[in-house]
Amino acid sequence: MYLRDCVGVWRIDMALRLTGFASGVAFGFILGWARLTDYDVIRDMLLLQKPDVFLLMFSAMLTSAAGVRLLRTFKVRSVLDATPITWATQMPERRHLVGSTLFGIGWSLAGTCPGPLAAQLGRGQIAAVFTIAGVLTGIFIHDWIRVRRQSVVTLGEAALVAGL
Amino acid sequence: MPIVLASRAPWFVAGPLIGLLIVLLLWVTNKPLGALGGYIEFDDWATRARSTLGWRAFFIIGVVAGGTLSALAGPGWRPTLAYGSFDAVLGSALWLKVTVLVGAGILIGAGGRIASGCTSGHGLCGTSLGSPASFVCTTTFMVTAIACTFAIAWVFGV
Numbered sequence: 001m002y003l004r005d006c007v008g009v010w011r012i013d014m015a016l017r018l019t020g021f022a023s024g025v026a027f028g029f030i031l032g033w034a035r036l037t038d039y040d041v042i043r044d045m046l047l048l049q050k051p052d053v054f055l056l057m058f059s060a061m062l063t064s065a066a067g068v069r070l071l072r073t074f075k076v077r078s079v080l081d082a083t084p085i086t087w088a089t090q091m092p093e094r095r096h097l098v099g100s101t102l103f104g105i106g107w108s109l110a111g112t113c114p115g116p117l118a119a120q121l122g123r124g125q126i127a128a129v130f131t132i133a134g135v136l137t138g139i140f141i142h143d144w145i146r147v148r149r150q151s152v153v154t155l156g157e158a159a160l161v162a163g164l
Numbered sequence: 165m166p167i168v169l170a171s172r173a174p175w176f177v178a179g180p181l182i183g184l185l186i187v188l189l190l191w192v193t194n195k196p197l198g199a200l201g202g203y204i205e206f207d208d209w210a211t212r213a214r215s216t217l218g219w220r221a222f223f224i225i226g227v228v229a230g231g232t233l234s235a236l237a238g239p240g241w242r243p244t245l246a247y248g249s250f251d252a253v254l255g256s257a258l259w260l261k262v263t264v265l266v267g268a269g270i271l272i273g274a275g276g277r278i279a280s281g282c283t284s285g286h287g288l289c290g291t292s293l294g295s296p297a298s299f300v301c302t303t304t305f306m307v308t309a310i311a312c313t314f315a316i317a318w319v320f321g322v
Contacts, residue, residue, distance in 0.1 A: 028234065
């Protein structure tokens with residue numbers, strides 16, 4: 001019995017959003033509870049003074065790695081839409097190095113990254129408002145440049161087709 | 165409030181719980197966990213590139229709510245402009261704080277977008293799914309962030 005059979009495909013979207021919200025609440029609570037929202041916890045980690053955040057990330061990764069493989073081995077289907085549990089992997093490209101280098105500098109300066117950043121806002125850390133404004137701006141700038149590049153390419157192609 | 169929630173969660177509790185959350189989300193929705201996608205959805209929504217907010221935006225709204233709950237269960241919800249030793253390391257003047265944090269945010273947003281993932285998407289989820297790009301990304305931003313933090317500590321002498 002899957003949710004798809006009970007509510008129909010058109011309601012899956014809302015169920016997906018509700019699941020997203022619920023897992024977000026759990027994620028934000030754990031991040032705050034573990035104080036990954038504190039500038040000093042991240043700084044102590046990045047100055048290699050305390051190992052606990054590395055251990056936290058490593059244990060999360062190992063737990064998840066074991067769990068998701070169990071799901072795949074036993075051919076479990078997703079609760080919401082009954083699709084077989086699967087995932088895509090990516091091969092490394094130049095953009096991964098470039099992007100992650102910029103990301104690392106930002107992470108170091110702000111002492112936070114997108115997940116804990118949202119939890120910071122919830123915990124009443126007003127500094128998060130500035131960082132979030134920056135993140136949204138950064139994504140906007142990236143997409144704006146990409147769209148312009150694409151339109152230049154498209155214009156070029158159109159000019160070629162038109163025989164200019 | 166129960167004392168266990170008031171004190172900080174040790175890594176061996178918080179880590180496996182986050183791992184289980186990734187498994188649970190994949191089981192229910194068949195989607196990988198990641199925080200940055202929510203911000204991207206907000207941007208796309210604001211620029212009319214999409215008409216409604218998707219589940220990743222709702223995930224981020226949930227993270228904000230979860231953060232509030234963690235404060236209420238722990239030290240209490242007290243809004244503050246103070247930002248730990250950031251104020252001592254980089255300065256507590258408001259204009260400086262806004263400039264540094266907005267600038268850092270732009271690097272996080274654009275960098276994460278270029279690399280198609282952040283500390284949760286690549287660092288926790290992607291690595292556990294065995295994605296080679298995620299290992300490259302995680303190593304890169306870890307090394308960069310550690311080097312940058314050491315450089316800041318060295319330059320400012322704190």
